[in-house]
Amino acid sequence: MSEHIVSSFDTDLDTLRSKIAEMGGIAEKMLGDATLALVRRDAALAQTIIAADARLDALQRDIEERAILTIARRQPMAVDLREVVSAIRVAGDLERIGDLAKNTAKRVVAISGELQPPKIVGGVQHMSDLVQAQLKDVLDAYAQRDDQRAMDVWQRDERIDALYTSIFRELLTYMMEDPRNITFCTHLLFLAKNIERIGDHTTNVAETIHYLVTGVALSVERPKGDKSSFTTTEAVDK
Amino acid sequence: MTTMPQIDLAGAGVQPATAVAKPKVVARDVNVHYGEKHALHNVSIDIPEQAVTAFIGPSGCGKSTFLRCINRMNDTIASCRVTGRIELDGEDIYDRSLDVVQLRARVGMVFQKPNPFPKSIYENVAYGPRIHGLAQSKAELDEIVERSLKRASLFEEVKDRLDAPGTGLSGGQQQRLCIARAIAVSPEVILMDEPCSALDPIATARIEELIDELRENYTIVIVTHSMQQAARVSQRTAFFHLGKLVEQGPTEHIFTTPEDKRTQDYITGRFG
Numbered sequence: 001m002s003e004h005i006v007s008s009f010d011t012d013l014d015t016l017r018s019k020i021a022e023m024g025g026i027a028e029k030m031l032g033d034a035t036l037a038l039v040r041r042d043a044a045l046a047q048t049i050i051a052a053d054a055r056l057d058a059l060q061r062d063i064e065e066r067a068i069l070t071i072a073r074r075q076p077m078a079v080d081l082r083e084v085v086s087a088i089r090v091a092g093d094l095e096r097i098g099d100l101a102k103n104t105a106k107r108v109v110a111i112s113g114e115l116q117p118p119k120i121v122g123g124v125q126h127m128s129d130l131v132q133a134q135l136k137d138v139l140d141a142y143a144q145r146d147d148q149r150a151m152d153v154w155q156r157d158e159r160i161d162a163l164y165t166s167i168f169r170e171l172l173t174y175m176m177e178d179p180r181n182i183t184f185c186t187h188l189l190f191l192a193k194n195i196e197r198i199g200d201h202t203t204n205v206a207e208t209i210h211y212l213v214t215g216v217a218l219s220v221e222r223p224k225g226d227k228s229s230f231t232t233t234e235a236v237d238k
Numbered sequence: 239m240t241t242m243p244q245i246d247l248a249g250a251g252v253q254p255a256t257a258v259a260k261p262k263v264v265a266r267d268v269n270v271h272y273g274e275k276h277a278l279h280n281v282s283i284d285i286p287e288q289a290v291t292a293f294i295g296p297s298g299c300g301k302s303t304f305l306r307c308i309n310r311m312n313d314t315i316a317s318c319r320v321t322g323r324i325e326l327d328g329e330d331i332y333d334r335s336l337d338v339v340q341l342r343a344r345v346g347m348v349f350q351k352p353n354p355f356p357k358s359i360y361e362n363v364a365y366g367p368r369i370h371g372l373a374q375s376k377a378e379l380d381e382i383v384e385r386s387l388k389r390a391s392l393f394e395e396v397k398d399r400l401d402a403p404g405t406g407l408s409g410g411q412q413q414r415l416c417i418a419r420a421i422a423v424s425p426e427v428i429l430m431d432e433p434c435s436a437l438d439p440i441a442t443a444r445i446e447e448l449i450d451e452l453r454e455n456y457t458i459v460i461v462t463h464s465m466q467q468a469a470r471v472s473q474r475t476a477f478f479h480l481g482k483l484v485e486q487g488p489t490e491h492i493f494t495t496p497e498d499k500r501t502q503d504y505i506t507g508r509f510g
Contacts, residue, residue, distance in 0.1 A: 004507050075466055077493050077505040215495030 012070045013080065016063060016087040017143070023059045023094040024139040026052060030101035031135060031198060035128040037105060038191065039121060043112040049105035056098035063091040079215075086212040090142060093201040093208075097135070100194040100201075107187045107194075114184040120170060124192050127163045131195050134160070134202045141209050150209035154222060157203045161225030164196040168228040176233065196226065258474070262287035262427060262457040263308060268322035270303050270312065277303050281322070281483045283476055287426075290449060290458040292472035292489065294465060296509060299478040301461050305429050308459065309345035310338055326427070343370055346420035350432040352412030354404030354419070359396050362404040362415055363387060366423040382422055390418035391448050410441025417448065421456075428452065430460040434467065446471050465505055469493045477501045 004010050030049050037046040067088045070076060076084050134153050141149035171185045171192075207218045261284035270278035278300045285291050285308075293301035303312070310331065312318045324331050331341055343366070354362050363383045366372075373379035383400070387393035392414040396407070404415050413433060420428055430449075434442040449458060449471050462468050468475055469489060476486035477500070485498045496502045503509050 002503065002508050005509065006507060009507065077465065077469075077507075078496055078502055080506045081494065 006074075009070075009074050009076075009080075012066070012074065013083055016066055016070070016084065019059055019063050019066070020087055020090055020094070021139070021143060023056055023063070023091060023098075024135075024142070026056050026059070027094045027097045027101065028132065028135055028139070030056070030098055030105075031128065031132055031195075034101045034104040034108065035125055035132070035195075037108045039125055041108070041112050041116075043109045046105040046108040046112075050102050053098045053102040056095055060091045060095040063087055079212075082212045082215060086208045089208045090205050093204045097198050097201050100198050104191050104194045107191045111184050111187045114187075116184050116188075120167075120174060120185070120188060123163070123167045123170060124188060124195065127160060127167065127192065128195050130156075130160050130163065131199045131202070134199055138202045138205045138209070142205060145209070145213050147210055147213040150206040150213075154203050154206040154210075154218075157199050158223040158225040160196060160199040162227075164192060165225065165227045165231065167192045168231055172231070172233060258284045258286040258289075260287050261285060262327065263459075264323075264325045264328075265304075265307075266323045268304065268307060268320065268324060270300070270307065270321075271317075271319045272315070273317040277481055278307075279482045283483060283486055285427075285457060285459060286474065287457045288453060288455070289474060290453050290460060290472040291474045291476065292468035293459065293461045293476050293478060294463075294468050294504070295478035295484075296504065297463075300481040301476075301478040302431055304478070304483075305431055305459060305461050308427065308429055309342050309347055311342075311347065313338065343423045344425055345427040345429060346423065346425035348413070348416050348420055348428065348430045348433050350435050352409060352416050352436065354407070354412050354415050356403065356405055358401045359387075359404045359407070359415060360400040363418050363422045366419060370423055372423065386418040386422040387415075389421050389452070390414045391444065391451075392418055408441070410437050410444060413437060413441070413445060414448065417445075417452075421452075425456065427457045427459065430458065432461055432463060435463065442467070465493070477504060479504065 030052055033045055033049050036042065037049065067084045070084050071081075074080070134156060137149060138153045140146070141153065168189065171189050174181045175185045203222055211217050263285040264283075265285075266282045268278060268281040269276070281300075281304055293305060295301045306312045307320055307324060308326075308331075312320055320332065326341070326344065330336070331345075355365065357365070360383055363386050364379050367379060367382045373382055384393060384397075387396065392411060395411060396402075396415075404412065407415060413436075417428075417433075434445050437445065446467065449460065452458060453473075460468070460471065472489045474486065475489045475492040477484045477492065477496075477498070479500050485492065485496060485501045487497075492501065493505060496505060
């Protein structure tokens, strides 16, 4: 896209983009570290994630203020308006991703003293790896204004949902086997849910990219694979 | 877009995709030359009734030239030659048998700079109805003047000084007086050529409010340099560039997702 006649308008938009990129980097690191802290049962690492969230929140507020100021000052039209509105939306999603990563880290701290069967953690780690790849892809798609890549992310979330359903069932099984697993498994269940929700936020970002690039909101329903809402202990027994 | 009634136009076989439901003015392949200069190239557009259509584009793009074709104001320029076809309610306005004075009564115009006659407020509004013989008595004329001033949202401000000169009003009031003058002859179409460019923001807001009200009864075409104004007041927008009609469509579409790169560059301030 060629430059504006008023070059400070370009500067405003560039600043929004680079702040989003910074938020994306922090969110990625928080999710990666939270997973590492879980696998290593590293409470100290988990604490650094909790601390990092403040920066993400501050960035989101900053982006929102700048976006509002840009609207007031420049009255952006067409692609510029979508750019500013998209920045607000993506910043909101990244802030939520940070919150979910922080909550994940808090739960890692909570269960750090509990006994745990390492096998279940493996399932959550695998899901987190997929979500991290999704987050990375969607941030790249945002930086490059790549609708195709964003739509790939959007399509792929179904796999994460399916994985979450299987973790849900697995955790129910462990809890039924031995009530002493319940505390640990419940925390792990929320932790897995957090990561699954992060996956959903990456699809929100993908939808925003689609709107930003094409000017049209996605009207079709995203394919969903999360069946955990319908899962009962009877189903797990079978 | 929903199915549109076919307009029977000789030489215009296929209905353009941008056709509107109830076109008041239909232009096909309009070309304008000023001497050697080809100012307007093959402009075809449907202007819907009871709606505001905005013409936008950089200076010299032909938007005012085209606006002035709609009531044959260009006839007054000796070197100007207009070809193509413009219809008002299906009637060719460039037909030789057509009375241009009658046409301009049906298609009124408001200019960039408020230009009241150097007469009283009353006379400014009464002049048109009088020469067109629209009033049989003084009482009837009084009624037309009052109604026109009310429609132009000016009556309350001037009712106690109708004999005062129109030129003594503020810029915004003068412009509303000119609108009242245009309305007084009961036109069907009102053309506005940058009606707010000489006005402050409050006077501009009042004119925009007025345009919104007038839309119920009139077909309005406005040329404006303010894109925000076009976005605010119009239902349809047409973008002109270098004498060509580049893109036209519903205003919300033009300002959010324009299809042509030139439109996008212009409305987002990227024109080099």
